[in-house]
Amino acid sequence: MKIKVGVMGSAAGSGKPEIAKTVTEKAEALGQAIATQGIILLTGATTGIVYLVGKTAHDAGVLHVGISPAINAQEHIADYKLPLDACDTIIFTGFGLKGRNVVLVRSCDIVLFIAGAMGSLNEFTIAHDEGKIIGCLTGSGGVADEAGYLLEKFAKRTRAQVFQDDDPESLLDSCIKSL
Amino acid sequence: MKIKVGVMGSAAGSGKPEIAKTVTEKAEALGQAIATQGIILLTGATTGIVYLVGKTAHDAGVLHVGISPAINAQEHIADYKLPLDACDTIIFTGFGLKGRNVVLVRSCDIVLFIAGAMGSLNEFTIAHDEGKIIGCLTGSGGVADEAGYLLEKFAKRTRAQVFQDDDPESLLDSCIKSL
Amino acid sequence: MKIKVGVMGSAAGSGKPEIAKTVTEKAEALGQAIATQGIILLTGATTGIVYLVGKTAHDAGVLHVGISPAINAQEHIADYKLPLDACDTIIFTGFGLKGRNVVLVRSCDIVLFIAGAMGSLNEFTIAHDEGKIIGCLTGSGGVADEAGYLLEKFAKRTRAQVFQDDDPESLLDSCIKSL
Amino acid sequence: MKIKVGVMGSAAGSGKPEIAKTVTEKAEALGQAIATQGIILLTGATTGIVYLVGKTAHDAGVLHVGISPAINAQEHIADYKLPLDACDTIIFTGFGLKGRNVVLVRSCDIVLFIAGAMGSLNEFTIAHDEGKIIGCLTGSGGVADEAGYLLEKFAKRTRAQVFQDDDPESLLDSCIKSL
Numbered sequence: 001m002k003i004k005v006g007v008m009g010s011a012a013g014s015g016k017p018e019i020a021k022t023v024t025e026k027a028e029a030l031g032q033a034i035a036t037q038g039i040i041l042l043t044g045a046t047t048g049i050v051y052l053v054g055k056t057a058h059d060a061g062v063l064h065v066g067i068s069p070a071i072n073a074q075e076h077i078a079d080y081k082l083p084l085d086a087c088d089t090i091i092f093t094g095f096g097l098k099g100r101n102v103v104l105v106r107s108c109d110i111v112l113f114i115a116g117a118m119g120s121l122n123e124f125t126i127a128h129d130e131g132k133i134i135g136c137l138t139g140s141g142g143v144a145d146e147a148g149y150l151l152e153k154f155a156k157r158t159r160a161q162v163f164q165d166d167d168p169e170s171l172l173d174s175c176i177k178s179l
Numbered sequence: 180m181k182i183k184v185g186v187m188g189s190a191a192g193s194g195k196p197e198i199a200k201t202v203t204e205k206a207e208a209l210g211q212a213i214a215t216q217g218i219i220l221l222t223g224a225t226t227g228i229v230y231l232v233g234k235t236a237h238d239a240g241v242l243h244v245g246i247s248p249a250i251n252a253q254e255h256i257a258d259y260k261l262p263l264d265a266c267d268t269i270i271f272t273g274f275g276l277k278g279r280n281v282v283l284v285r286s287c288d289i290v291l292f293i294a295g296a297m298g299s300l301n302e303f304t305i306a307h308d309e310g311k312i313i314g315c316l317t318g319s320g321g322v323a324d325e326a327g328y329l330l331e332k333f334a335k336r337t338r339a340q341v342f343q344d345d346d347p348e349s350l351l352d353s354c355i356k357s358l
Numbered sequence: 359m360k361i362k363v364g365v366m367g368s369a370a371g372s373g374k375p376e377i378a379k380t381v382t383e384k385a386e387a388l389g390q391a392i393a394t395q396g397i398i399l400l401t402g403a404t405t406g407i408v409y410l411v412g413k414t415a416h417d418a419g420v421l422h423v424g425i426s427p428a429i430n431a432q433e434h435i436a437d438y439k440l441p442l443d444a445c446d447t448i449i450f451t452g453f454g455l456k457g458r459n460v461v462l463v464r465s466c467d468i469v470l471f472i473a474g475a476m477g478s479l480n481e482f483t484i485a486h487d488e489g490k491i492i493g494c495l496t497g498s499g500g501v502a503d504e505a506g507y508l509l510e511k512f513a514k515r516t517r518a519q520v521f522q523d524d525d526p527e528s529l530l531d532s533c534i535k536s537l
Numbered sequence: 538m539k540i541k542v543g544v545m546g547s548a549a550g551s552g553k554p555e556i557a558k559t560v561t562e563k564a565e566a567l568g569q570a571i572a573t574q575g576i577i578l579l580t581g582a583t584t585g586i587v588y589l590v591g592k593t594a595h596d597a598g599v600l601h602v603g604i605s606p607a608i609n610a611q612e613h614i615a616d617y618k619l620p621l622d623a624c625d626t627i628i629f630t631g632f633g634l635k636g637r638n639v640v641l642v643r644s645c646d647i648v649l650f651i652a653g654a655m656g657s658l659n660e661f662t663i664a665h666d667e668g669k670i671i672g673c674l675t676g677s678g679g680v681a682d683e684a685g686y687l688l689e690k691f692a693k694r695t696r697a698q699v700f701q702d703d704d705p706e707s708l709l710d711s712c713i714k715s716l
Contacts, residue, residue: 004268040268071285071454089183089219091270092285096429096452098663102636106250106271118665118693125659126635146690153683156655250633273633275608277484278460297514301483305456307476325511332504335476362626398626429643447541447577449628450643461640464608464629
């Protein structure tokens, strides 16, 4: 069965334009790196930087499965204001954003973070406690750059392994090799 | 986006060998019918008649997504005694059998029933209340043959449409046309 | 710890006024019977006949815990159009109606049915498959009167025990004794 | 309806004995403070410092509702190794630890943190994103002392309000007044 890689993160790590540009470039490079690996991409079928990774991977032929907080496509679009077009298929949990995150992270073999605010931090805590392989794309800000702090301050023994790298391809390689 | 068809049902509609044979033939024919339509198959990644449909479709090239009650692959195999080999990828809900059914049914555009005991009846009630297109493969026993009774005795106005047919291909056609 | 009894069912077993009157009387009698037993009542914090049982029990001093499909009180009222006043406290699942049912039934030691259409049938299937003590208040129509048929047609071996009685007090007694 | 206050946190903020002693004292004081307010206590029906708060409040007459990751009491005890005796009643989600947290936090009006490692950080992110009143008992370590950092680094606009105080009674007062 193909490896399932989840990508999580927010719109940008900072309001500063030079960082936004860097994050956008890393997102596209990550989408391309995913496309070279024969893996399945999982995301929250969401907007921002995650959409960009998902769309890039999808357009490059990757199977992209979105895990939605909504009960169906109508609610996904109308109530959550989320897009459908970057995904190949959508799983509808109907559990809201935070309930959806649980199903999303559980379904991944590897969970990658690019930037990421409080919502991504939620996903990081699930990934850590459920013992996933975690990859942090450093230089993108947010959760991806704060992993060291998080692991020190909120330490808990789990089977999780955390990799940090500022190069998408190399980060993905390290995560896949550790499986 | 491709149509998502869920297949639900139990091991057999009856202990009688002649019915088991009929159900097996219908299951394989349903798997083949799914393969001709360019659709995605969703199941509970389970055993019995549903496994047979899923394996047939998978082997014929259909993308088969299993929705698991387990938190991860290890629990799927060790605790739930469920197979992985008929699926192309698995979503892990970690919400147990009855919680898993909610995510499974919500994710389908069309829900097909072949035979089916109390567990499938659970899925029928979700599909009905959440307004899905429902197809019942008659002559297989269980839920698939009792839909008329269920709709009469437990009537409730929803957007659900129920089709009944003893031919897998024709049943699937009717369901797809009604979308 | 006190026994937790869930009450499930729909608005009425039939549109016929004489049945509606019978069901109303049985609902109030059930609420009173619950109040004499020192037990905790669980419901879906919903309308109709279940509201009537819950309000009667609540007003007679029973602790009534509602399990809501909503994410919070605002959604409970505004989107689901559900009442709060019969409950002493509410648990918010945010999993929608069918996801809520899973948490509701799992939390009960005993699950009672009074009347009940497709939504209650969903709860019956969960209660049966998860091995609960089930009590059916016969003469109220719907699920409560169809248990015999359901157990025969959709037979599956579980730890569930099903009691049927047209007297609320006597039904509750039988269920409690079987624990 | 009574205010529902959730208490979350880990065994201790540090392995140092003098901190463990402080946290224990604060936990008992928090349990007593809850008992003076006529509120309902919600916890994860768990061990450690949260057990201590819950047991203190329970013994002082507070209604303590535990939200369990397990499907039923047997799994709660045997598989999750969790206690039942500090709770007055238990809701069984069957959604695992991280799924349980979603239902637990959603059900609270106020969420209090005392110490807290990665599991509590998960609950903090849910509470923040779903706009809860959050109280951090400072001087206990972990999440409770890192709220300032978390809000700065993972900033996101929600309706959440965060209070910090090293006195349990005063913290609870501030949270209740802000409702």
